[in-house]
Amino acid sequence: MRKITCALFVIITLASCSARKKVATISSGQARHNNQEIQKEHQAAIGNYPTYTADQYIQRFKKIAIQEMNAYGVPASITLAQGLFESGNGNGDLARIANNHFGIKCTSDWKGKSYYKNDDQVNDCFRVYDNPEDSFRDHSNFLKRKRYASLFELDKNDYMGWANGLKAAGYATNPKYPQLLIAVIEKYNLDQYDRPEGEVQKIKREDRVLTQINQNIGKSVKDSIISQTPTDKLYTVKQGDTLYNISKRFGLTVDELKALNNMADNNIKLGQKLVVVK
Known part of the structure; x- marks a missing residue:
């Protein structure tokens, strides 16, 4: 099984x-x-x-x-x-x-x-x-x-x-x-x-x-798939946020949060949308 x-x-x-x-x-x-x-x-x-x-x-x-x-x-x-x-x-x-x-x-x-x-x-x-x-x-x-x-x-x-x-x-x-x-x-x-x-x-x-x-091949065919993450699973970075406090808020480790968002470092910016798991 x-x-x-x-x-x-x-x-x-x-x-x-x-x-x-x-x-x-x-x-x-x-x-x-x-x-x-x-x-x-x-x-x-x-x-x-x-x-x-x-x-x-x-x-x-x-x-x-x-x-x-x-x-x-x-x-x-x-x-x-x-x-x-x-x-x-x-x-x-x-x-x-x-x-x-x-x-x-x-x-x-x-x-x-x-x-x-x-x-x-x-x-x-x-x-x-x-x-x-x-x-x-x-x-x-x-x-x-x-x-x-x-x-x-x-x-x-x-x-x-x-x-x-x-x-x-x-x-x-x-x-x-x-x-x-x-x-x-x-x-x-x-x-x-x-x-x-x-x-x-x-x-x-x-x-x-x-x-x-x-x-x-050679035709003007554009990829057109929607973002697959529902908006209620996205978090918008606010003033004072860090990856650490965001991860704790949603029960994640920093590494898990980075993996979900394909991030190479810990840098985030105001207004950035992050995939989160509640």
Whole structure:
């Protein structure tokens, strides 16, 4: 029986992924009006927004995760674990209102509807999907770029290889990202949805996906994943703060606080946002 070393709260404490973000230029009034319209449309379509537990989220979205795995080779366990992290079990505003489960931002080639919320910039632009399945498909497409190419050569049930490979490829800055991802997979037995494939199937899938990745090389494709750390797990440095007193406030050691924020030294500055664990 696997030992689970991380409690459930790791789902909402993953450090932000290292990706370049598109800056949206829109007024607060425009953003608010746009969001209200999007919210009305989705409420009309689904009534009251559903609220998921982790287990309910897994049961709801495991089928599409398996479909994406079979099509592209991303382990279903990896997709589900990332969805749990980034959407707050499907209960975050982006997931509930915009059907955006992986925090994918607008890029210059995005032609669909948009939802605006503060992230790296005020009123950052996020993609709105007609349904959650489109969000899962877009997540697979997001990974089809050169720096993730080697991951598609892994077996599609190698979730440990994928977890470590995503970190090595720069998907997330948190040094503990692979361990956090693996802990959630094993806590909920998500690897039961991963499926092995024969050698011929693997070669055909690799050829198909790597060809698509090669076709994307040279195109203006921007990384667009949202920061994965909810705002209630961020602390803004105030006058007189030190790493020591912040760490004590949130029950951490200084080294743990530095690791969560990928810090090489003890220097902090006024207004800086730090990932914390209560």
